[in-house]
Amino acid sequence: MNREMTPKERAYAALERKEPDRVPLFEAWMDTIVVEKIINRPVKVVHDLIDFYKKLELDFVAIPPGGWHFKRVGDTLLDEWGIKWQVREGGIVGQFVGFGFYIEGMLKTPEKFHEFEFPDPVAPGRLDDFETASKAVGSHYAVTGVLELAIFERAALQVGLRDFLRFMYTDPSFAHEVLRKNYEYSLELGKALLDTGAEFILIGDDLADNHGPFMSPKLYRDFIHPYYKDLVRSLKRRGAKVIFHSDGNLIPIIDDILDWGIDGLHPIQPGAMDIIQFKRDYGSRIAVVGGVDMAKLLPFGSEEDVERAVMDVIRQVSPGGGHILGSSNSLHSFVPDMGKYVKNILRYVNTAHKFGTYPIRNG
Amino acid sequence: MVEMTAQSHLDRLKECVASFDADGLVKACREALAAGITPSTLVIDGMAKGMDVVGAKYEAGEYFLSELIMAGETMTAGMKVVEPLLKGGTYQGIGTVAIGTVSGDLHDIGKNILAMLLTAAGFDVIDLGVDVPADRFVQTLRTQKPDILAMSALLTVAIPEMENVIRKIDEAELRPKLKLIVVGGTPLTEDFAKGIGADAYGPTAVAGVKICKEIASKRETIK
Numbered sequence: 001m002n003r004e005m006t007p008k009e010r011a012y013a014a015l016e017r018k019e020p021d022r023v024p025l026f027e028a029w030m031d032t033i034v035v036e037k038i039i040n041r042p043v044k045v046v047h048d049l050i051d052f053y054k055k056l057e058l059d060f061v062a063i064p065p066g067g068w069h070f071k072r073v074g075d076t077l078l079d080e081w082g083i084k085w086q087v088r089e090g091g092i093v094g095q096f097v098g099f100g101f102y103i104e105g106m107l108k109t110p111e112k113f114h115e116f117e118f119p120d121p122v123a124p125g126r127l128d129d130f131e132t133a134s135k136a137v138g139s140h141y142a143v144t145g146v147l148e149l150a151i152f153e154r155a156a157l158q159v160g161l162r163d164f165l166r167f168m169y170t171d172p173s174f175a176h177e178v179l180r181k182n183y184e185y186s187l188e189l190g191k192a193l194l195d196t197g198a199e200f201i202l203i204g205d206d207l208a209d210n211h212g213p214f215m216s217p218k219l220y221r222d223f224i225h226p227y228y229k230d231l232v233r234s235l236k237r238r239g240a241k242v243i244f245h246s247d248g249n250l251i252p253i254i255d256d257i258l259d260w261g262i263d264g265l266h267p268i269q270p271g272a273m274d275i276i277q278f279k280r281d282y283g284s285r286i287a288v289v290g291g292v293d294m295a296k297l298l299p300f301g302s303e304e305d306v307e308r309a310v311m312d313v314i315r316q317v318s319p320g321g322g323h324i325l326g327s328s329n330s331l332h333s334f335v336p337d338m339g340k341y342v343k344n345i346l347r348y349v350n351t352a353h354k355f356g357t358y359p360i361r362n363g
Numbered sequence: 364m365v366e367m368t369a370q371s372h373l374d375r376l377k378e379c380v381a382s383f384d385a386d387g388l389v390k391a392c393r394e395a396l397a398a399g400i401t402p403s404t405l406v407i408d409g410m411a412k413g414m415d416v417v418g419a420k421y422e423a424g425e426y427f428l429s430e431l432i433m434a435g436e437t438m439t440a441g442m443k444v445v446e447p448l449l450k451g452g453t454y455q456g457i458g459t460v461a462i463g464t465v466s467g468d469l470h471d472i473g474k475n476i477l478a479m480l481l482t483a484a485g486f487d488v489i490d491l492g493v494d495v496p497a498d499r500f501v502q503t504l505r506t507q508k509p510d511i512l513a514m515s516a517l518l519t520v521a522i523p524e525m526e527n528v529i530r531k532i533d534e535a536e537l538r539p540k541l542k543l544i545v546v547g548g549t550p551l552t553e554d555f556a557k558g559i560g561a562d563a564y565g566p567t568a569v570a571g572v573k574i575c576k577e578i579a580s581k582r583e584t585i586k
Contacts, residue, residue, distance in 0.1 A: 086469065101469040162475070165429040166436060169383070209472055210549060210567065211421070215429045252424065271549050295550055299519060334520040 007059035011142035011200065011324070015241045015263040015287050019321035023314060023356035025349060026266070026289050027053075028062035028146065028202055028245075029330035032090040037342045043093055046129040050137055052093075056349045059324075062144040062202055063133045065189060067125025080119035082106040083157045090333065105158040110174045113158070118181055121189040131196050144200040144243070145193035150186040151227050153205045155179050161214065168219050175223055183227035187234060194238045201240050202266075203231070208248025210272045220253050225260075232260040243289055247329065248272045254282065264289045267328045271295075276316045279323065287322040292348050294327040299335040303347045310351040319362040325352050372400055373409040376441070380413025383433040385440040392444040402448040407485060410441050414483030421480075422569050428476065435479050456487035457579045458542070461509040463491030463500065465528065468521035473548060476568035477513065484576055486511075497528045504537045511543045511575055514561075519550050526559040533560070543578045547571050 005013065005021045013020035035043050035052045043049060046063065053061045071078040075087045088100025107113045120126075134143050149157065155178040156164045167175040190201060207213050213220055235242050243264035249272040250257060250265075257265070267290035268275040279288050291313035292298065297306060310325070317323045327348075335341045367375070372395040379388035388410070395405050417434040420426035426434075460481050464474050471493045478488045489507055491499060504512065512532070514525050525546055532538055546556050547565040556564035565571030 103469075161472070162432055165432050168429060169433050209428070211476075211569075212424060212427055214427065216427045219427075219429055252427075295519065334518045336520060 007141045008139070008199075010059050012241065014321060014324045015243070017283070017287055017320075017322035019358045022358060023318045023352060023360075024059035024142075024324045025057065025352055026060045026062075026243075026324045026326035027056075027058055027331055028060070028144070028204075028266075028326075029092050029332075031331065031333035032093050033333045033338065034331045034342070034345070035093050037338065038345070046132050047136070049093055049129075050133055053141065054137075056345075057353060058349070059142055060144050060200065061133055061137060061141045062146055063130045064146045064148060065126045066129050067123045067127075069119070069123075076103060078106070081154055081158055082112075082116050083154075092330065092332075102157060105156075105160050107158040107178075108160055108163060110171065110177075113174070113178060118185060121185050122192045126189070127192060127196055130193060130198065134197050138197065138199075142200045143198070144202050145190070145198040147186045147190055147193075147201060147203045149182075150203045150205045151179055151182045151231070152207055152224055154182045156214075165215060165219075168215060168223055172222070179223060179227055183231060187231055190231065190235050191238075194235065194240055199240060200243070201235050202243045202245060203262075204245040206247045207253070208246055208250050208272070210248055210269075212249045212252050217252050217256070221256060225256050228257075228260050232262055236261050258282065258285050263287060264324060266290055267326065270328050275313070279317045283320070283322050287324060288317065289324040290326050290328050291317055291323070292325065292327045294329050294331065298327065298331075298344045298348065299337070299341050301344060303343060306344045306347045307351045310348050311355050314352065314356055314360060315362065318356065318358075318360045321358070325356065367394075367398065369398070369400055372398055373404070373412070376405060376409030377413040377416065380410050380434060380437050380441070381416040383430070383437045385437045388437055388441040389444055392441050396445075396448070402445045405445055406442070406449070410438055410445075411483065411485055414438060418480055418483050418572070428472075431476060431479050435482070438483070457485040458511060458575070459487040459489065459507070459509040460511040460513055460575060461489040461491060461500070461503050461507065462513040462515070463495035464493040464515045464517075465521050465524040466494055466496045467524055468516045468518045469493045470515070470517035470548075473517070473568050474513075474515040477515070477547070477565075477571045480568055480572040481575060484572055486575065486579070497524065497531045500528050501531050501535050501537065504532060504541065505535070508540060510541065511545065511578065512541055513571060513575070514544075514546045516546075516548045517550060522548075522551060522555070525561070529560045543575070545571060545574050 010020040010024040014024050032043050038055055039051045050061055069080050076084055077087055078084050083105050084103040086101040086103050091100050107116055130145055232242055241263045243266055244262045245266040247269050264287040268278050268288055270293050275288060275291050297309055375391045379391050421431055462478055464471055478490050481488050489509060516522050544561045545563040545565055546561045549566050551564060553564045563574045565574050
C-alpha cells in the first residue's frame, strides 16, 4: 500500500489531472471572522492564516501579496491603483485592511490614467508573507501565490466597468493601455513570486457574470487573450502550476482560456456553469477546482445536506482525478447564523477527508 | 434623390441602434423628423425596435454586456435629438419602473442590465442606484408614482431588507398604486419572494423584463 501523499504531492497530482491518494481541498478567500472562528483567535500574522489551512487540513495554502498603502477617507478608502472602496471591517483575510465593496474607479479618462502612477509590484512588504509561509510549510503544503484582479478586473475597476467596456469599442488604444499596464504589473509580481520559490500561482480575474463574459468573444480575443496567453506562458515556463479564477459563465470563451495553458479552473460557478458537465467536457484538458455551494448550502443547509452534497460532488466529479474540492467562490461572512455556517464548513471538509479517498466510483 | 418611405426611415433607425452607429442614428433621426415622422413614432417604432433586436441577441448569447452598453449609448445619442421634441408631446413610456439595489448591498450589474432592457422595452426607468434605504424607495413611490417597483439583491444578508421595504410600503398604504412588485437576484427564490409579499420573482435581468412586459401588456396602457 502506498504511503499517504503530502498535500503538495496531492496538489500536483490533481493539477496534472491524475488521481492522488484523495481529493485535495482548496480555499483562497475567507473573511477574517471565519478564519478566527476556526483557529479560535484573532488573525494578526501570516502564521494565523497558515494555521487556518492546517486546522481544516486543506492542501493549498494561498497567501495574498501584502505591503498595501491606501488613503482612508471616512469610511471609504482609496487604494494604490486608483480605486475607491467602501470599508468593510473583517473583510477577506490578507486583503488590504478594510477591503470591502467597490464604490468607483478614479481613473475614468485617458487623461486621468496618464497622470496616475502605478504602484511598484515588488514594493517592500509585498512578498514577506509569502516568503514566510514558503519557508515554514512550503515543503509540505502547496503554498500558492495570488495575483488578484490580475488584468481585466482591475482595469474595469479603475475606469468603471461600463465605461471600460465602451472604451473597448470607442477608444481601443486606451483600453489596451490600461490592460497592458495591469498585465505588466501582474507579470512582474508573478515573476517575483516565482523568484522566491513559488510553485503554485492563483490568478483571480472576474471576466464574466451568469449570462456570459462581460465582453463579446471578439473583444475578448482582441483585448484579453494576448495578455493572458503571455502571462500564463511566462509563469508556466518557469515550472509553476497555475489556477485561474473567474466567476460566471465562461463557456463562450472556454477554448480560448484553455489555450493559455492553465492547469486548473476555479470555481466553475453554480448557476453559471455545471461542474459535472464541465468535468465531462473539459476534464481531459484542465483540472476543475470547486463544487461546494457557498451561496445557499453552506449558510443555510443542514449538516446532513452538506454531507450529502459533498459526497455527491465527489462521486460525480472526482473519479479519474483532476478535481480539487473547494467552495464555489469564497468563505465570506454574509450569513445570518455564523455558528451554523462554521459547523457546515467543518462538515464539508470532514466529509471530503472521509469519503474522498481514491479510487472513487463514478455515480 | 429617391424619397424614403416612412417605414424605410424607421428601418434605418432600427439598424443604426442595432449596429451601434451613433453618428448614423443622429443623422437618421434628423432625416426622419424632416420627413414628418412624429417623435414618438420615431422612438417606439424605430429606435426601440433596434433595442429589441439587441435584447434578443443578448438573450440568445450573441451579444454581451459590452454590446448592451454600446446600444444604450447609441440610443442615448438618438434620444438627445428627439427628447426636446417629446416634452409636452404625446409620447409616454409603456409604464414607469423604479429600480434599486436594497440597503446593505452594492451589487449593481444585474440591476443595470435590467434597467437597460426596461428602457429598451419602452419603460421609463427611475434608477435609484445601490444601497438604497427603505425610506427612499417609499419616498420615490410617493412622489414619482411608478407603476412597478423592482428590487435587486445579490447578498443573502441583504434579502431581509426587501421584506422591510415591502412592509414600509404597506404601512404607507402605497401598495394599491403599484401594479407590481418584482424582486430579483439569483440567491432569491420564488417561494421567498411570495413569502415577503412580492408579486413576482425574476432570477435574471432577462426574466425581470419579461415579467414587467407581461404586466404592461395586460392593460392597454398602464397609466
